[in-house]
Amino acid sequence: MKTIISLTLLFALVLQLANAQEERPIYTVAYNHAPDGFNYPLIGFVNHAVGDHKGAQIGFVNTNGGDFSGAQISFLNTTGGDLDGAQISFVNVTAGGYSGSQIGFINTAVKESSGAQIGFVNTLVKESSGTQIGFVNTAAQYLGGAQIGFVNINPAKVDGAQIGFVNMTKSLESLQLGFLNYADSLKDNGVPIGLLSIVRKGGYKAIEFGFTEMHPVNASFKIGVPKLYTTFNASYNPDLKDEFALGGGFGSILAMGNVFYVNPEAIFQNQVGSNNDMVRLSLNLGIALSQKIHLVVGPSATWVQSDKYNEYVEPNFYFRRDTFDENDELFLGINAALRYNFSY
Structure with missing residues (x-):
């Protein structure tokens, strides 16, 4: 800790000295100082440019007071203005925007930007038309590109894709692909794909009770x-040896007017307490009896795989039964259910 404090004080002292002599360049191995318009590469332990700078800054700490055009490569890169080029380090910060890329562990841009942020934690404060790739990606305003990471957060609007374990946005106009997706509202082209997708406005939520073969x-x-x-x-x-089955799957509603719709579903279930599995495909016809109460009915095909042939008793009914071996059977049947839609 004492070493860090000492280095910080030394760095502050050097900057004060540089500001006092900001009109004159200083070029040493340990410290380089460039006044406004000194467009030559700065290569040293600490590189400090007072105003605008073009070229390269390569060292342990790179700072630039104004706009920077070129490449900053170090442990810590900061610019007080806009960046046109690349920042590559452990921490990259630009008080303006950037056109190019920030590559590091922590990347932050305050103003409008375009390009790529690649790191562990990426943050965009203003609008951006670029891409964020990292563990945690945050874009506070409109993002015209993609977010790819473990957690993707955008409280405004994303036109590109959000691909991660957890995806969150206010207005979804493209693709969300992840384990958990959340959107406050959904536009026509917005599609969330995940184990659990929650859309507060324009989403679909329903409970259903019915029977199958x-x-x-x-x-x-x-x-x-x-x-x-x-x-x-x-x-x-x-009537089954293992009475209960749990599982889940995916479905889609394909509207055919205001009353009727086609409703395909694919579901996987496991008989609780056994290794018996079922994969069920159904093609239902949906009928809206009212805005909230719907009737769905249609044919289904159920593939049953069990450890032992005799562990399954006869189904309630079926139209066709095909036995392939002592573990695998296919049943063709029908299902019907009442569905309560509380999306509205």
Whole structure:
């Protein structure tokens, strides 16, 4: 800690000395000082340019008081104005905007920018038309490019894609691809794809109760958007050795007017307490009995895989049954359900 404090005081003293002699360049191995318009490379431990500077700054600490055009390569890079070029270091900060790239562990740009931020933590304070690639990406205002990382946050609007584990934006006009997606509102071209996608305005949320040929009692919760939603399913059959099944999948609502729609779904379920799995594909016809209450009915195909052939009893009903071996069977059946839509 004492060493860090000493270096900080020494650095401050050097800067004060430089400011006192800012009209005269200083060029040494340890410290380089350039006045406004001194457009020559600065290569040293500490590089400090008072005003605008063009060229290169290569060292441990690079600072530039005004606009900078070229490359800053060090442990810490800062510019007081706009950056036209590249900052490559552990920490990159520009008080203006940038046209080019910031590559480091922490990258921050205060004003309008275009280009790429590549690092662990990337932050854009104003509008940007570039791309952020990192562990945590934050764009406080409009972003015309993409965010690719573990956590992507944008409280305004994203025109490009958000690809990460957690994606958050106010207005979604493109693609969200992740484990958890959140958007306050959805535009026509916006599509969230993930295990759980929440859209506060314009999203899709529904609960459903129905039956299938394998389970007379089924309940599900559906959330996402009409184009692509996630469904979480729980089923019960008292005649099966393992009575309960849990799982989930994806579905889509393809409107055919205000009353009817096509509703394909793909669902995976596991019989709780066993290694028996089911993959179910259904093609439903949806009928809006009212704005909130819908009836869905349609054919289905269910692939059943079990450890032992005799662990499954006869289904409630089926139209066709194909047995491939002692572990795999295919059933063709039908399902029907009532769905309560509380999206509106």
